[in-house]
Amino acid sequence: MAAAVVGGMVASGIIKVVIKEIGSAAMGKFKRHKSLTKHLGRMKMTLESLEAALSDAERRSITDRAALLWVNRLKDAMYEISDMLNEYESDETNMVRTIGKRISMPKKIKKMQECLQKITDDRKNYSLPPETCTNEMKLPDIRENAGNVIEAEIFGRTKEKSDFLAHLFECCTDATTYGPIWGFGGIGKSTFAKLLHNDSCFKGYSRVWVYVSQMFDLKKIGNTIISQLSGKQDKQLDDLHSISIRLQKLLVERRNILIVLDDLWENHPSQLADLKAMLKQGEGCKVIVVVTTRDEGIANEIGTAQPYNLPQLSDDMCWEIIRQKSKFDTRNDQERLEPIGREIAKKCKGVALGAQALGHMLKSKAFREWNWVSNNDIWSLSTSVDTLPRNEVLGSLLLSYNIMPPHLKLCFAYCGIFPKGRKMIKADLIHLWIALEFVEPSDTFSSWQLGESYVVQLLKMSFLQHSKADTQTAFRMVATLCSLCMTLCMTSQGL
Known part of the structure; x- marks a missing residue:
């Protein structure tokens, strides 16, 4: 079946x-x-x-x-x-x-x-107590999802950004500067890198963004940088020598370049050395490379600047994310709900991804349901080594998944069959969901319209993220969410 x-x-x-x-x-x-x-x-x-x-x-x-x-x-x-x-x-x-x-x-x-x-x-x-039976998330009217998803506001990180940039520019030399950012999955490394990428201090720089992922491909990285620097889809070069020559020419032409290498997993010194050789700074140009990674060892290996360990968000910042995503300020029960909301924020343990997912899930929920989330036993899984020995899955993400409607669970779980970092094309994904009968039948909307609404919901919960190269039709799943899929699969088998 x-x-x-x-x-x-x-x-x-x-x-x-x-x-x-x-x-x-x-x-x-x-x-x-x-x-x-x-x-x-x-x-x-x-x-x-x-x-x-x-x-x-x-x-x-x-x-x-x-x-x-x-x-x-x-x-x-x-x-x-x-x-x-x-x-x-x-x-x-x-x-x-x-x-x-x-x-x-x-x-x-x-x-x-x-x-x-x-x-x-x-x-x-x-059997469960009666009050837990109404906690399934209801999908909003499909007409509310017609527009594009707007990237969530970035809360906090002002001091972190200032500190990182000051140190980065101090370390700039005649050689390419590498500024690594490291921290565990879901803490907000990519979001922080976007903040740096868009900062006014890089006005006048040619800016490049490359999503690397676990599938380290030096040719693909080189061709992506060439494409973004040239501003056109050049023919893909298939040997590293040609890529390096073309890159060196573009780097000199652009003079000041910022490159973000997001989600680097490769830890082999020779591969990292080849990457550095490909991005070697030429005479008369300035190249700054910001790298995000989970691995402190990779950060130390590639960095010319001191690796920056991105700290967890404060409880107040997690609460601000939940507040915004849940549209808390439109509620009429704010006074009695805020203490519970702040307790939920504290349990997010400073992880932005968890706060975003929970905030969206809690939108339009009643007081009883906020209380259910705050007191749920799932929170213990985020710190229980015995329960989930092979995963870093957070309680907030498990809660968000558990409250999804059944059809949305199926569609999200199906995304887990794609390799980590693999780009998913929107049209292909929706066609697959429909073919597998994962899209709930409706007399009002077509299967395609419903499939599009599922994509929007997963984006709003941060369970899917836009691909940097194509923000309208391509998506990817961050490694933490891939781990969630693996954990759910193991749990269903009693492992």
Whole structure:
């Protein structure tokens, strides 16, 4: 089935797909078999009654192993149902099918219905308090998303920017200057680099932005810089010698150049040495390269200026981000809500990405739901080494994911199959979502319009980010969110 593509990490989305498959089968290939249609109808009703309980159990499964086991049992049953329907369809279209297979289908359906009934009977062991059942994020009216997403205002960092730039210019010499910025995922390194890139002190500089990612490709980096400096899409050069010659000519012509190398993961000294050789500063020009990386070792290896460890945001700054993203100032319950909001901001632990995602999620939420977020057990996962030994996933991102509607969960989880740093083309992504039936059916809007609205929601939550090269039609997922997808996949398998 299509939903299996995302590894079963979003059962609440998968159940919708299976319910739809059962309905289609009952009205199509099973229609002339009245007894089978009757059994399928009962199975569909059972799944529909389980759907609400599943939504709650799935949210709880991150921290509750009993709930996780129940979710996985139901998920396995849904896969079996889908396989059973596909098997019957295959038999129906096979000219050499056997009578035995057709006779066994009612038995299979009856056995599966008994399995679902057992799962239904067991659900009382994983029930949640009533007040947690309304916390699923509702997608806004699609018409609200017609415009382009505006990049969120950057809060704070004024002192950090001033300190970094002062030190950077002090270190400028006749050679290319490298100013590394390092810190853990989600802290805001790329946003800080954008702040530097757009600063007025670089007026008169030719400015270049290259997203490097884990897929270190020296030729691609060189060709990207050439394209941005020349202002046109030149033919891609396919050997480093030609790239270096062309770059040296452009660097001298432009005289003052700022290059941002965002999200550098390459740590091999020889590769970094080749990168430096390619960006060697020529006579009469000034080249400044700002590098962002998670790795202090990489920062030390490439830096000519002292590597800058970007500090976490203050709790007040996290609160300002949440305040702005949630449209807090338009509320009439600000006085009693602000203490809870500030407590949530404190739990973001100075991570801008988490504050942005939570702020958007809390927009239009009631007091009870803000309180639920503040007191949720998921916060303990952001610091629990035993629970998530291979990930740096933050509680704020898990909470934001957990409250997504099922179809949006499926669409986000599908993005996790792309390699870290890979550019995703908007049109291709939406076509894939539609083909896999991840887009919720609607009588009002087309599947394409709904797919576009899903993209907008993921951008607003910072779960997707615009590609620097093409801000309208291409996106990428930061490494921290890729880690979130991996964690969800491992959690769904009980790892």
